Amino acid sequence: MTLTPKLGPGLGFGLGVVAFYFLMPLVSAFEFSARGAGNVYSLEAYGRIASQYGFKDVILLTTRLVFVTVFLTILIMVPTVTWVHLKAKKLRRLIEFISLLPLVIPPVVLVLGVLATMPNYLKGTPMLLALEYVMLAMPYTFRALDAGLGAIDVRTLVDAARGLGSPWHTVFMRIIAPNIRSAIFGSIFLTVALVLGEYTMASLMLWETFPTWIATVGQSEATLAVALSIFSLAFAWVLLLALSAVERRQKGRK
Amino acid sequence: MTPAEMRADVAAATGGNSGRGSYRRLLRASNTYIGLLPFFVYSAIFLALPTARVAFLAFRDQDDHWTLSNIFESFHGVYLLSFQRSIQLSLVSAITGAIFGFIAAYAITVSKIGFLRRIVQTASGVFANTGGVPLAFMFIATIGTYGLVTKGLKLVGIDLYKGGWTLFTFTGLILVYLYFQIPLMVIVILPAIDGLRLEWREAAATLGASKQQFWRYIAGPILLPPFTGALLLLFANSFAAYATAAALTSGTIPLVPIQIGSLVSGNVIADEANLGYALGLGMILIIGFVMTGYAILQRRTAKWLS
């Protein structure tokens, strides 16, 4: 008779139900995507992805969005978070608070405001999406970089280097960048996953990105749409798993 | 941390700001702000401005005069119904997700099986971020008319679709939402469950408490704030979700985000043009309110379970 709680039949059953609920759609989606003509299974749907109408444009646009978003995110967030840690520790909470606001303002509302404020030449380019995606990613990129910089004593390292007469850009490249490399990778993964999955703004601004394209395809070709969904989920999952792996390695090093 | 895990971690940000005096001092030292200028300007242009515009336009009419009629309209007819439906959907999916998520998290904690825990934790981080169009299609492949589970159930004599039910209804949507709600619950509640110390059980037992009394007087009250907090987070999560519902129901269920979406897409009756802004403002207020509650409860939890 010890008091340590145990996994009894009740809890075990509950866990089983949850596991079933999560595994079934994975299995089903794969089964569905592999249904070929005349009741035989085939992976033919996956082969058709690349030749589907619009595929090339969609991939091109999505890739451009990914690159621009990642570039802008790094350009803005890395200096900002570094600055916060070096010069404005007191403002950390404020910056964090601002960067978390996109969690309170849902994309579907933000897009309303964006369409009502942005000048026409911006509304005419899909890159406006990238500009907003930087905002949508901010809660996550801030967290990732903040955690990365919080783990090292940037102040001391930088003061030491400056004391030895290193110029600023050397200090940044030699001291800050290597120390937050995995945090930067982390935020890149997050940003990529976000851009590849973002549907709300893209569809309401009427641009055909990967997620909105899946929806379009789904209206006529369910099998293909399911195959595409699996493809896109798998891609996002790989990114997220890579993120966990990077973090584990970072933790292991400390 | 995956995005969902970070979302669960907002409490830290809202912790008390210490020292107003030092703020003023920093204000004078404009030096401090220079490096943050790009960040402030960027957030102002791409977040603050659009949001302020939404709030502003919510109170303007077609002819650019002040009015309350948008706000008034948003509490009537189909829009009131949308708010009700959205809240119902979020409540039910939050409560159901919280219950199953709690069971799963508690089960893996007490099982003491290390790899099971690691798998569930990693999977939760991944699944909690699964949403949008792909999730919708995944469920169509599962319990849509031609889904694998639908076909399987038919074989054993259960016809899901006999009574007129479809995946594209309220309950169908809940079933789909649970796919990201349950994992989010696992992520949020796991630290709280881990925080329950064996010493408390043992102390309670030696003091004469039964297992029921332990749950009633100790574990229950300790887990209530994190549980409620998690409920709020799950609520906000589902309340703001647009893509899955849009892809799955194509507007058949009136939900606030869907209404806003169709107003944006131009399905507008002339005098309702600015109504979308009022709905948007309503959403922001509700989510802001809920998330504030979440942050407060998280901080309370941190004090008890550190």
Next chain:
Amino acid sequence: MSIQSTVQRSSRVTISNLRRTFADVVALDSFSLNIEPGELITLLGPSGCGKTTALRMVAGLDVPDSGSVEINGASVTNLPPSKRDMGMVFQAYSLFPNMTARENVAFGLRVRGVGKAERLKRANELLELVDLTTQANRYPHQMSGGQQQRVALARALAIEPKVLLLDEPLSALDAKVRTQLRDEIRRVQQEVGITTIFVTHDQEEAMAISDRVGVMNKGNLEQLAAPDFLYANPATAFIASFVGAMNRLPGLLMDANTVKVLDTTLKVANSSHGFASGSKIDVMIRPEHLMMTSGDIATILDRSFRGPMTRIVVVLDDGTRINLDVASASAISINPGDRVGLTITVDKALIEAR
């Protein structure tokens, strides 16, 4: 005082042949212990010797493979912890975080169905006993470690337990608070007159507060005795070196009962040692039983100031290191490298294999 009058149930505890194994680890081998009513017994021993396990068996938090626990002659071996009326104080963090100090103390009475007014009154009395009336409305996270442990003590006493069990209640505290609180525990224990088992691996703590100290080794009780007796008459070399400091000096066994060490002849304290006459053995001598004299058998190696006494380390010519304590006032003239003589000031010592 009311506390005393309400606890009239000082109990006799009889622990017989407890055995407990975890997989292939024998945590308790055959553990027996009799405790007189109102006595404070300390279980002392190195880490992993089974102290916690023994205490948890008494509390009912763990069940023995065999053996029994009796309170006042009645077996409680098969009772769950909630039915045993044991007051337990854990190492740390055992206060319920959702309750104030007062609510924590009143908890045991609450689950016993005692009315609110009465249990709060009683909780206040106990908080007064542990000198915490000002902290009554604080939550655990608002209190220091020492305060938390005092609340835990009050909480354990509130149910008027038959036995008070403390498992290293001071080990998470810093040195100063630790001495303060251990004296307080002793005071409260005597005031209430409750039978108590106190677990520690700090021998000084054990000596300071116990009626009797039980030294454990590898799942067994090796010796149970009053602190001064234990110190002066350790039954085994293990106890001798665990309780207080001990030197091992090379000696020669003359016959079964006499040993020669540093040209001095001593009586052998452990009679059934089993060594043959003429064996080369180690003789156990405490630092305070050695005196420095003028002579030429050892070299001063080091000295360290410890307040009134100074610890001197000398080395014999065969390399044996010996610690001894001298009054600091007379230690000033001692310098490393000096040659000295040594005199033994006891006439009896334990011997052990070299």
